[in-house]
Amino acid sequence: MKKTLNEENFQINSTREKLAANASWMGIIINGALAFFKLVISFITGSMAILADGIDTTTDIITSILTLIASKISSKPADDSHPFGHERAETIVTKVLSLVIIYAGFQVLIGAIQSIITHSFSIYRPYLVLWISLISIFTKYFLYKYKFSVGNKIRNSSIVADALNMRNDILTSLSVLIGIIFYLTLNIMWVDSLVAIIVSAFIFRVGIKMFLETSDEFMGSSKELGEIYYNTLEAVEKVSKANNPHKIRVRKAGYVYFVELHIEVEEEMSVKEANETASQVEKELKKINPYIKDVMIHVEPLGNNEEEEFGFDKNSIKRIFDK
Template identity: 50%
Template sequence: MQRGDGVDYIEREKLSTKSSIISIIVNTLLALFKILIGFFTNSMAILADGLDTATDILTSFMTLIAGKISNKPPDVEHPYGHERAETIATKVVSLIIIYAGFEVLISSIKRLINKDIIIDNVVYVIAIASISVISKFLLYKYRLSIGKKINSNAIIADALNMRNDILTSSSVLIGMFVLYFTGIWWLDSIIAILVSFMILKTGFEQFMESSNEFMESSPELKEIYNIVINEAKSCNCVKNPHKIRARKFGYKIFVDMHIELPPDMTVKEANDITAKLEEKIKEKNNSIRDIVIHIEPYGNAEKECFGINSDNIKDLKGE
């Protein structure tokens, strides 16, 4: 069974599993060395960076588990598929990231207030931060390419989180260089506080993204609504595409819509037109997996309380 872009469920699971395992191995090594060096040197900045990397291990584990679930084909109990498992994983990971960010923030502020800051062997911190920047960049490019290839939001989110980790480790690296040459005692805690804000930002962004998907809302859906409306208007005999609703399930999108056709048209003629319209819409975006089209006669005077149409789409937020 294949997806629209030619990647079948088995291949998708293989790519997802392989990338997650590589991510887990690399992040485990980085987190271990960062945390050990953090305790050894008394650097809160690299310790915070290590805790951030440790959350990446959890993220990769969650995407690994969610990937195995979400890659299952639809069944009787899950007719839309299992892709929401990735959304659940993203939600759980976001809460853990937010918790880790607050812990780092509170600890760093306490150290700054108590002036309990004596950094030993700054060179070790600089070395592991340099290795982290290089490793995270390579891992980010790899995970992003896999995420785009199999159209996995969870893996793409994980890759973007790693891109933020590059900035985090770079901040630690630059700060430690300055500390090494200037000896400014409070710099380590200030960097740790900045790192905590980066961690919190990532956590809140992932939390909101997963919440939007659960609430059947996503910025990318505006593009889908535009495609549906434009293709409907270009289709022969079709008028007034309205009550359009799209929902996102992982990498799949399902669409419901209403259109108006001539009242004297036969069922077969109407079916041929809706089949052609469905085909044209799917050709524009291979993430659209199913479209349910409700037919009404021209000038149908129903009061439509919800859904997207040509008039209200301009009010829809999107990228």
């Protein structure tokens, strides 16, 4: 028996919530263990670099918890208070994550600078730092691949952002590893604090990038929406009675999209036929891309000529997104 669009959307939401929860819990458990050992080793050894890495990993636990909460909220259906649904919760959480990461980077930077000023360079039992760095590199790589795959599969921006943070953590732990090797082999005492400063730069970079990307989404930027615009053109082409799609606008909310467009139909067409044509375009569009949640279509007579103040047509879509 063929599933309706509502049944397909329910299945998508259920699958998303389950996969997102699994990814979040995986991050919480693994990062929780890593953060504990890194912080303990930092207190034993006095290493600023591994302390910075430990603080960074602690923020990863927070991001996984926030991602889990966001996935729960975004899976709720639309209601009277939120007629467009709850999907944008993921964008809000990603924005919060960016601020948490930026703050963590600032704390790491301050600690490293203080270490240099006070000449606190001694590291006790440096081999502990070496081993926890190696373990962290392999563990973070696994988390990065896993979360990036899940995030892209379910189009969850907060999980993708968390995965990119895991990739950044690989560089962080690699920097700590290189620093401790220099410390052990060349006896360069200040390299540990220098590595901590480099780590803070990595953290800042990821946080700022996430902040800017979510700002684009809140402002309705057309970046990375080319696929949806082309989906819209394709849907109109499949409906013979629909012509000249224009004033096309796409808005992203979490993992779903809202599409608005104008189409033209024969002037003699009845209101009922015009409505059926618009409904066919909507069905085709949702069939092409199930992540399109809602479509608003305005119908005009064929050959209608008016100034377009906003939105895209076929020519402008090709000009902008074929670059």
